[in-house]
Amino acid sequence: MADAYVGTGAAFDMGLSFILSLKGESYRSAYTYNWDCILQLSATHVSPAIPYIAYLSTLWRVDAGVKWLFGSELNNEIGCPV
Numbered sequence: 001m002a003d004a005y006v007g008t009g010a011a012f013d014m015g016l017s018f019i020l021s022l023k024g025e026s027y028r029s030a031y032t033y034n035w036d037c038i039l040q041l042s043a044t045h046v047s048p049a050i051p052y053i054a055y056l057s058t059l060w061r062v063d064a065g066v067k068w069l070f071g072s073e074l075n076n077e078i079g080c081p082v
Contacts, residue, residue, distance in 0.1 A: 001027040
């Protein structure tokens with residue numbers, strides 16, 4: 001089994017911040033070889049004037065050639081080669 005993770009983020013003065021991360025892994029058993037690639041994008045907004053925090057996150061997972069977005073299987077050919 002092997003895996004790798006990379007992530008980056010940015011914060012702005014107006015209270016908005018973003019985080020982007022990518023994790024890839026491959027694993028094999030006696031009968032199969034599989035891989036995963038997971039992309040995550042998160043955004044947060046903290047308002048200094050009005051006390052609230054807004055948070056949005058999306059996860060895109062490619063699993064051995066099957067694409068998933070928001071828990072639904074996609075039928076396109078966009079993927080992450082690992």
